[in-house]
Amino acid sequence: MTALLSLRGLHKAYRGDAAPFALEVPEFDLAAGEALALAGPSGSGKSTLLMMLALASPPDTAEGFGFAGQDVLRLWREGRRDALAGLRAGKIGVVPQTGGLLPYLSVAGNIALTQRIAGRPDPARVLTLAEELGIGAQLGKRPAALSVGQRQRVAIARALAHRPALVLADEPTASVHPELADAVLALLKRECAEAGAALLVATHDPERAARAGYPVLACVTHAPGEDGVARSVFTRAPLAEAA
Numbered sequence: 001m002t003a004l005l006s007l008r009g010l011h012k013a014y015r016g017d018a019a020p021f022a023l024e025v026p027e028f029d030l031a032a033g034e035a036l037a038l039a040g041p042s043g044s045g046k047s048t049l050l051m052m053l054a055l056a057s058p059p060d061t062a063e064g065f066g067f068a069g070q071d072v073l074r075l076w077r078e079g080r081r082d083a084l085a086g087l088r089a090g091k092i093g094v095v096p097q098t099g100g101l102l103p104y105l106s107v108a109g110n111i112a113l114t115q116r117i118a119g120r121p122d123p124a125r126v127l128t129l130a131e132e133l134g135i136g137a138q139l140g141k142r143p144a145a146l147s148v149g150q151r152q153r154v155a156i157a158r159a160l161a162h163r164p165a166l167v168l169a170d171e172p173t174a175s176v177h178p179e180l181a182d183a184v185l186a187l188l189k190r191e192c193a194e195a196g197a198a199l200l201v202a203t204h205d206p207e208r209a210a211r212a213g214y215p216v217l218a219c220v221t222h223a224p225g226e227d228g229v230a231r232s233v234f235t236r237a238p239l240a241e242a243a
């Protein structure tokens with residue numbers, strides 16, 4: 001199995017405040033089409049990791065950062081922000097923790113946004129995703145006229161609309177009613193599986209993720225040591241390369 005995403009020796013720290021924090025990822029591979037939940041308590045670095053995987057912020061140091069056949073580390077080193085933005089727009093879908101929908105666009109416009117940015121308009125897919133996610137009747141509305149759970153499903157549809165290779169969801173059930181949370185997680189997993197997209201879901205609720213069928217990778221957290229830095233480590237054995 002070849003890795004879609006491959007991280008080696010990645011390190012990111014926030015030092016400038018009263019509670020310095022460092023994230024370490026010694027090894028981490030994710031295969032195309034694979035789903036995984038990243039679990040850790042609040043402040044353990046899940047969002048920090050997802051933002052690096054979304055190519056929105058660089059690691060401080062790393063030995064390797066490969067994604068979709070690209071050397072992301074080199075792109076950051078060479079300041080190739082255009083290439084990073086193109087990779088992000090074409091191959092990554094993000095479901096934010098809350099919000100993120102554009103209030104002046106309709107539901108249909110919001111879902112189609114990732115297609116527009118990727119340069120791959122596909123109105124039929126917007127309709128299909130909306131139907132599958134149970135928001136087909138809401139396409140003409142603005143986000144403000146939707147329930148919180150419906151908005152979350154619009155964000156999921158938008159993250160999938162341009163057929164990304166990788167979907168990153170940051171606590172996608174955080175603002176959803178507990179009764180709906182299991183369904184949202186299952187639905188996200190099913191939609192990604194059908195689309196062949198790899199999926200990483202950050203969660204502080206590993207039991208819920210496991211119930212929805214996700215393998216769970218829990219981070220190891222270390223309280224501040226003598227240097228005052230709290231550390232989190234996310235690690236996972238590398239994938240064996242296909243013969």
Ligand SMILES: Nc1ncnc2c1ncn2[C@@H]1O[C@H](COP(=O)(O)OP(=O)(O)OP(=O)(O)O)[C@@H](O)[C@H]1O
Nearest residue numbers: 014017021040041042043044045046047048049204
């Ligand atoms: N821009 C920043 N500047 C300084 N420190 C930051 C910054 N962003 C995050 N941190 C710190 O990094 C640590 C990890 O934060 P992060 O948001 O990644 O955790 P999380 O696991 O996603 O938390 P939550 O579950 O509450 O969303 C926290 O201690 C946080 O205060």
